[in-house]
Amino acid sequence: MHAWPASEVPALPGQGRDLRIHSTATGGPVTLSPGPVARIYVCGITPYDATHMGHAATYNAFDLVQRVWLDTKRQVHYVQNVTDVDDPLLERALRDDLDWTALAERETALFREDMTALRMLPPQHYVGAVEAIPGIVPIVERLREAGAAYELDGDVYFSVESDPHFGQVSHLDAAAMRLLSAERGGDPDRPGKKNPLDPILWMAARPGEPSWDGGTLGHGRPGWHIECVAIALEHLGMTFDVQGGGSDLAFPHHEMGASHAQVLTGEFPMARAYVHAGMVALDGEKMSKSKGNLVFVSQLRRDGVDPAAIRLALLDHHYRSDWEWTDQVLQDAVARLGRWRAAVSRPDGPAADALVEEIRAALAADLDSPAALAAVDRWVDRQHRHGGTDTGAPGLVSRAVDALLGVAL
Incomplete structure (x- = not known):
């Protein structure tokens, strides 16, 4: 499965800081x-109802991780999956009288278009669950042979x-x-499971x-968690x-996946950091497919909203926070984008070297994108009020905002 085209990331003077997250x-x-x-695995979509603002906020967070690493002059090995066969996808296809493969292909294509528009850096490996099945089967067989898996009415x-180490990702109690x-x-x-929490492989x-x-194993299809484990181990290895x-993936998805991999390899941990983005709400409720209260990137684009403004709206909220999408959030982002573009369109301005370091420091401190935006706002305000004599400053600001925040001015 192919990903989407990569936008160019401008090179900046100096070097970024290690990420504390x-x-x-x-x-x-x-x-x-x-x-x-640097190696990163981000769980991808189940391809229906793509791409809603909750998706966009999550992938924006991990795009920032990549940009921080690239600014430290590292390469980034990024892997993402697509859960292109699963119960929710099959249920949606049945509800809408669609072929499930056609639905998955349509929504995955739309997701690619949205990611391209938002200037999200693509994964080096973009892998569907279906194409991963040849690698999943032997893993499940190995777990069964090791006594870590069992059969129940033909299911494993x-x-x-x-x-x-089970429980050391989410730290939740059994209840x-x-x-x-x-x-x-x-x-x-x-009935019949050894432990109520045991997941299907x-x-x-x-x-x-x-x-x-x-x-x-007989004819069948893989469980949800083992899909990501097989893909991650093949392309990234352990740790x-x-x-x-x-944040809704911490349990059960990431907890179970970690246990699968740790038992399979005998190594711990699967990942050095388990990083989770907050949820986006609409009208006071978490934006979710089951509730149908979704704001779609593609619809905003069709309505003429600049994708850079959508990205600024996402960046105005700390990635770990839960927040609510409103018309005002978007209007504020559109206004900010206009101010920034006007500021960098002038031939000179206040020196911007310190601004680049402010953005770097903010992002290195747990991806504090609101602080990074505030730093750019201060430079923009100085530009509009007093101007400056540094002919290279507007270009440097434009490149820094593009390279570190993914916003093209």
Whole structure:
């Protein structure tokens, strides 16, 4: 599966700072000092209802991670999946009387278009669950042979008790885990399971549903968590730098995936930092597919909204915060974009070297994009009020905003 085209990232004078970022697993900040190649895995969409503002906020956060690393002169090895076969996708296709593969392809194409418009840097490996099945099957077989998985009516489940580190990503108690498991795709009440939290690794073929040859597992399709594990291990290996996604993925998805990988390899941890973006609300409720209260990037673009303004609206909120999308949020971003573009269009301005360092410092401190925007606002205000004599300043500001914040002025 192909990703989307990459926008050029301008080179800036000097060098950026190492990223200090909040990890859910530690409950606090960790300083990431990767080697020459930084490694990141971000969980992708299940391709229906793409791309809503919650998606955009999440991928914006991890685009900033990449930009901080690139500014330190590192290479970035970024991997993202597409869950192009799963119960919610099949249910939506059935509801809308669509072929599930056509629905997945349509929504994935739309997601690519939105990511391109928003200048999100693409992954080096963009992998669908279906194309990953040949690599998933032997992993499930190995877990079963190791005694970490068991069969139940033809399905194969992972035993969470096989991982001594289970629970060290989300740090939730058993009651909270069970509740979230039921809400987020698990089946804690299924009779016969060794532990109510055990997640499915391989689902035996169901009538009327797609299935693939699973070798000794029989015909079926993979569970949700093992999909990301197989893709991450193939392309990144263990102990990569960042596992990312929305905060609703901390449990069960990232918790289960970590346990799968740790039992499979005997290594700990799967990732150095588990980083989670906050949720976006609309009209007082979390924006979600199930509620249908979605604001789509593609619709805003069709309405004539500049994608740079959408990106500024996202950047105006700290990535870990929960926040609400409103018309005012967008209007403020459109106005800010106009002020910034007017400021850099002048032939000279106040010196901007210090501004570049302010943006770098803000982003290195747990991706504090609101502080970075405030720093640019101060330079813009000086430009509009007093101007300056540095002929290189407007160009430097434009390049810095593009390189570090992904906003083209």
